[in-house]
Structures are given as C-alpha cells and as structure tokens.
Amino acid sequence: MIQLWRLESLSATYDQALFLQELWSTSQGRLFESSLSSVLSGAVTSDGALPSVNYLHLGQHANFLTLAISPLVVVMGRWALPFAQVSVLTASGLVLWRIASRCLDADLAFRITVAYFFSGAILGPAIENFHDLIWIPLLGFLVVEGLMERHRWQVLLSAVLLLLVREDSGLVLFSLGLWALIRRPSERYWGVALMLGALGWVLIVTGWIQPAVDSSLADRFLAEKFGHLVEDPSRGTVALMLAMLREPLAVLQALVSPPGATLGFVLALTLPLLFIPLLSVDALLLVSAPLFVALVSQGRTALAVTLRYVLALVPGLYLGAVLWWQAHPLAWHQRQVRMVWTGAVTLGLVLTIVGNPHRSFSAVIPDSFVPWIHVSPRTMLHRREAALKAVAKVPAEASVAADTPLLPLLAQREALIRFPNSVRFKDREGVVRSVDYVVAFSGYYTPLAPVFKRERRVQIKIRAQVQELLAKGDYKLIHCEGGAFVLRRVQDRVPDQKTTPGISSHCDALA
Template sequence: MSIGNSLRLVLPVAVIFFVLCLIFTLHRYYSFYASFDQGIFNQVFWNGIHGRFFQSSLSSSLSTNVVHGGEVPTVYYHRLGQHFTPALLLWLPIYALFPSPATLTVIQVTLIAAAGLVLYLLARQYLEPPLAVMITASYYAANAVIGPTLCNFHDICQIPLFVFGLLLAMEKRWWRLFWVLAVLILAVREDSGIELFGVGIYMILSKRFPRAGLAVCTLSFGYMLVLTNLIMPLFSQDISQRFMMERFGQYADGDEASTMQIIWGIVSNPIRLLVELITPVDRTIKYLLGQWLPLAFVPAVAPASWAIAGFPLLKLFLGKGDSVLAITIRYAMTVVPGLFYGAIIWWSQHPKAFKPSFRRFWVGCICLSLFFSFTSNPNRTFYFLIPDAVKPWVHVSLPQQWHHVGQFRSLLAQIPRDASVSATTYLVPHLSSRREILRLPQLELRNDAREVIKVDYAIADLWQLQQYAPAFKSDRAALQELIQLIDRLTTNLEYGIIGFEDGVILLQKSATSKEEAKAAWLAFRQGVGSGE
C-alpha cells in the first residue's frame, strides 16, 4: 500500500481531532476563558507586525525588575530575556493577515494536528498500516497532546511537528532538511535544545548515525549554554534571577544562578539529584503512567523512548513547582515526540506482539486516555460541562456564561483601540492588541516616551471571580483585592465609574462617575464586600 493511500486511514482521525479542538479552543476564547498567556503572545505578535519585535508590557509585568525589583512595567521590554523564541516569526505573516488572538489558537491547533500526520509517515517507515494507524490514534488521544492543545497559545506547540519532521528526515537521510529542522527546534525556546540533545544521544547509542549524533549533541548543548549565559542576559536578567531560581533554585546557593551553576549544583550532589528525581513518588509515577497510557505502556520498555524522552523528563523531574508534573499543560508536550518514536522502534522489533488481545487492550488504553483527558477539564475548556468544585458547588453553565458575555461586551467597546488599559486575567486577551496594557491590580507603566503613566482605563470582571470564590482561595483573595482597589480609586476621584454591567466594572482616569453605573457598583459591592 502506498503512503498516499494509507494516509487516508488516519486523515479522518486527524480531521476529527482538528475540528473538535478548534471548536473547543475557539469557544474557550470567545466565551472569555482564554487567560493571561494568550494575551502575552497576542501582544508579542501584535507588536511584531508593527515592527516592535518581541516587545510586551504584559511580559514586562512578569520580569524580575518588576516582580523582585519593584520597578514599573515598560512597553519596550523585550520578552527574549525571559524566553528566546525566534521561531514565532515563522507565523507572523499569517497573523499579519488575520491579526487576532483567535488566529494564534488556529495556528496552535493546526500545528499539533499536522504533527500527527508527520508521525504517521514516520511510523510507516517501520510499521504496517494497522500499527501505524494505532500509533497515530494514540497521539491524538494522548492527554499530553489534548491538554496543551486546549490551552492558551504557547511556543511549545511547534515542538511535535519539528521533532517528528526531524526524525522523519533522519530516517529518509534528508540531511539538509534534518539540519534546518534542528535549527528550528533550537529557535522554539531557550530550553528546546534538550529535546534535540535527546535525539543526538539516540543517534549515538543506536550506532546508526554516531557522527551526526555527536554533532547534534554538541550543537544543542553549546547553543543552550551560549544562549542562556551570554545572549539572553543582553535583554534582561530574568533567566538567572527569576526563571532559573523559580524552577531550579534548590540547586543554587544565592539569589541568582546561571545555567552552568545550576548544572554544577545538580551533578555535584548526587543524593539530592536522586531525591528530586523520584519525589514526590506518587505524582512522578502518576505522571509517567499518564504519558505511557495512550501507547499501552510500551514506552516504559522501549530503550529509544528513554534515550530521547529521558532528557525532557529529567528537566521536569528535577524542577520544582506544581506545573512540572501536570500532564495537561504545555511542558508535557516536550516528552511526547521521544515516547512515540521509541514506541515505533519497539514495535518494529516486536511485530508479533500486535495480537488481537493486545490490540483490544490498546484500544482500551486509548479510550481511557480520552476519558481522563476530558474529565481533567484541561484549562477549564469544558467548564460548562464539568463543575470545578462539588463542595461547595461551583459550576458556570453555557447559557449563564454567554449571557454574561453579552451583558458586558458593550463595556469593552467603550475602550479606544489606542488607549492604555489594565484588565483582569480573562479580559486581557481580548484587549491585548495594543501597545499599553497591564493586568489588574497593576495600573502604572512606562511608555515609549520613558514616562511613568497610569492607564487610561481599568476593567474588571468581578462576576467571574465571584463564581469561583466560594471554592478557591486565590479567586476569593483577588476579588477582595480588586474591591479594595476600586474603592480607593473612586474615593480619591482618581478614576470614575463609567460603566457597570453584570459584575463587570469599567473605570476611566479623571472621569466623573456616572450615577447609574455607580449605583450598580455599590449594590454589587454590598453583596460581596464582606467576602460572601
């Protein structure tokens, strides 16, 4: 059977994945559940089409100068000091044609869906169509694929396509394409060389392409060291003072650390290394089982999976924080290419194991993975179907949310496109196509004239926080903080209330409050002011 004919077997699966993910992610955006990161990337792209590449006031608000130094966010801050992501320029022409946060969502779903088709072509280099179809179906059913697809736009969405393409080029001996894709992988993020390093290790250990593998390892490791120690610090000190410390601060002695210092801190204390690798034991085991489940646990016994995916796994297991072992967020996607390629190699060596009984078991694993992907409610995509809490009951229905959106859209329309604004998390993406934007409660930024100003408008969706406050302390605290902020801003007449609809308040600097809007705010304020 030709590749073209056999590809028709997986096209329906790919189309179903693409259509469903696109529907759910676009619905998530348009119903105002896309959050802060979607706004960051949209502002980066929006600044890009206006010639201000990789600048973002939203990213600046997360920089070490602001978080640790207490400085004011700047509109001319270059995000390359936080994450070095030149590969995003590939998609800038598409965004220029359709400049919207929703465009990023379409790009992300398209890239991840296309990666599955490249995976099928890769599998067909070794396997017959039935096995290749199963491998591909496992990819589209993997929680580590579905979860990151249904979240805010992220740079890691490029990794599956680039890595599968690189491995296919390796199998075909298309070396020019191989090295182009190697460079693109490095351009995705400052740490994406870890995936490439794993490929190089496999090429060496398998003895198939040892010289090329050594070159890959040297290129990827050297690039990451030079980038994180010499190039990124030219933009800001975030890599050493914030991101390294937040993820790997347990291996450092001071308040900041370079990549080399973290690596030395890891290798110089093997006991601590071992403890970090296996703890917390329950979450580590659960994470591995979740990654292996859609492939019927074959990667657990596949040496090639460990060789390639082992290094991304090592980075996650050595890091700290809840997100590193969360299978539904973007970091989990870095492990996927190695696991699936290793499974392909294993099946090429054990084709007789594909018996009807194991096939049924595998289908069961795929169904179970789909079930877990849905019930985990990744990034609240299925908020209207799955309650966020049972005791106390927290659930926002579809009619309820869309009615809410319809009520406050007129407030967004009152904010001029060129005005500076600060907004709550779920409103940020929809207002991020502008130069000056922050997330509440921040109100001050430094503009292009290097002057510190307060934003012209502030808008807060208090109703959304109110829905989740009974079950979540963070939402409760955020609601009370915003209420106190609004009280202060309106009492000293710094901002006036010019709109209030269904728990969403719009403030304008130096404006006189509208009586009707102020009365609606005070009525709402009375109900939640005591923390009810």
C-alpha cells in the same frame, strides 16, 4: 471548536493575551515587545518595579520561531493563535503517521496516531492558552525522520528550527542526538553534531543573549524550577549544571520525589501507548534530557500531564513506541493486546476530559463536584456579552489595565497591564504614567469565589482597588453592567480634589 469556545467564553487567559500582544507588536515592527510580559518579569514580580511598554519577552523566552506567526495576526486577529496552535499540533500527528506507516503495519501505525491525538499530553496543550512549545513535536518528528531516512537537509533545517523554538528546546535536540549516537551507528557523527549544537545554543542563549536583554531567566525562572537544588540559581545555566554535578545525591532525590506524583506522571504519559515507552531503550534515550528536567524541577507545573511542558517529551515517547513495535512485530497480532490498548486509550481520554484541563470543558464538566459548582453555557455567553460591552468603551489606542479574563480581548495594543496588580506603567521614554482606562470583571468570579480561594482573593482585591481609585478621584466610573465595569482616568484633576463616585454606589460589581 474548543479553542473558539475558550475565546468566546472568556476561558482564555493571561498567556493567550501575552503572546497575542507580542505577535501583534512584532507585526508592527517591534519584535518581542510585550507590556504583559513585563508584568511577569523578575524586576516587577520580585523588586516591585513598574511594567514597561517596550519590555522584550526575549529576556524570558527566546521564542524566535513563534514570531513567524505574526503576519497571521494581521490577517486573522486574535483568532490567529488558536488556528496556528491546532494546525501545528495536527501537522505533528500527520508526520508521526507518515513515520509509523513506513515502519509498521497500517493498523498499528493508525493506532499509534490515534493514541497521539487522544493523549492528555497532546489534547491538554492543544486546548490551553497559546504557547511557544507547539513546534516541538513537529520538529522533533522531522529530525528523527530525517535521521532514519538519511535526509541530511531535513535534519539540518529541522534541527535549526527546533533550536529557535525556545532556549530550552535544545534539551530535546540533545536527546535526539544522543539517540542517534547510540542507536544509529551510521548516523553517529550527526548525533554528535546535534548534541554539540544543542549544548552550544543553550549556553549561548541563556548565558549571553537573554541576560543581555533582561535578568528574568536567572532571577525568576531558574529559581522557580531549581531553587531547591542550588543556593543561588541566579548565577546562570553553567553554574547550575556544575552545582548539580557536585550534588548527585540531591539530584537523585529530586528525580524520584515525590514518588507517588512521579510515578503517576510517568504512567499517565505512557498510558495511551500501553506503557510501551517504559520498555523501549529508544524512548528512554529520546526523552532523556527533557524528562530529567521535568523530574528534577519543582512547582505545581513540573509533573502536570496536560500542561504545555510535556510536549518536550512527545517526540521521544511516540517515536520510541514506534521503534519498539518495529522490533517486536508479533506482539501486535495478539487480540488481547489490541483490546487492552483500546481500553487504555479510552481510559486516558476519559480521565483527561473529566479532569477539565484549563477549564476548557467547563460548559459540560463542573468546576467542582463537591460542592457542586457549574457555570452553564448560557451564563458563559451572558458573561461574554457583558465583557464585550465593557471592552467596547475603550478606544483602540488607549492604555489599559484589565483583569485576567479580559486581557485577550484587549491585547492588540501597546500599553496593557494586569489589574489589580497596578494601574501605572513606564512609557518608551521611561516616564511613569497611569493607564487611561481600567476594565475589570468582578462578576466573572462570583460563581467560583465561594469555593476557590484564588478567585475569591482576586475578586476582593479588584473591588478594593477600584473603590480606592474612585475615592482618590483619579478615575471616574463610566460603565457598569452585568458584573463588568470601566473606569476612565480623570484628566487635569485639581490636586486634593475628590470626585463623587457617581454610579458606583449602584453598581453590583462593586458590592
């Protein structure tokens, strides 16, 4: 229900639209294509190039497995993504329950499963924009279950699928193999095979497949995450790993810096499990590689507990807890332990909801307490109505530039770019074109602009860009209602001829 409300209230934003466009293009036979992904490429963000309609998202993330959802997009449209997102994460919890119930008492297995569903590490990624990491808990659980039950085909199939999630999912598989090597003597050969397979896949994808498509991985993503550790991350993954080995003190400093945020991150992740993973050698091995990357990375997303990146840690944390309880069964029978655990799960859930991750609970949780900023559900529905009226003015095949809240409503088309970044793009032949329509929702930001700098800057930029387009005569205002407006490109305009802004002087969205 929360995901449905996010779509209806315009809370779903850029990544939701990006993946919808990529999967829609894939369903049309154009694998990985996304003009919205092109907007985020290194060439556009760093070098000022124009986005292109035939850009391949593969250059940024090798999300082969996610393309399997594309037939659902044909059947369900934009609703396919939240359906798949919630379904896969729910299935992961059921597999966790199956594993735990085989190792532990039914009540304890149930408690671990409840902790999974109520944790911020699952609830946050379940209610944010669609992402390609939803598969990691499910496949990670299946790999370890296969190793524990000695189901060879399950291990092999789940491991292959796990590698196809994304280029960095090999880190998860590497940790699972390391655990099998050290903690499961009967499966040590499988552990070595998983580690070698994971390492080889990561090197092949990041060193050959992705650079052959686009340089964004090296130019943008490695620089954003590891630019503080190496002078030139653009040299690639292998060079980055070697540079880290040469600078152990810098890596060690990055692991614990900033100390407060690092400690808070670890405690928040383990709170729903009563901090048991901190005592578990199995958990430490199972999360070793992805936790290392999370701690040494820089940027605001590195230590965020409710963002999708923490899903790489979920298999290790929860299976590590299961194995610890299996080795310490008497601890569960202490009444105080059960009471404290209930309080820990409840506290974690309350903190997650009050934190309003991804503004998914903004209908009931204010966006700001001091000063008080709260957009009521009625206002959200009014904004939805205004947005749908504006989007209805755009033909299905038209090229569009739209600002962020409107992108998921327009993503099932070939040419869609972010406004106000640009109104120009490259078509399949490389010819520079201007979009047919511009759709923006300046009024969406009005309740938030007085407090939040980002929303204020976006609103100001949208209004300035639209006034410039109208003043040049390149576009004509054809719709303005409820803070949303639509511009249509003027066809065959005589050079240097100015068009009258028309109703723009009476449009509250441009005030």
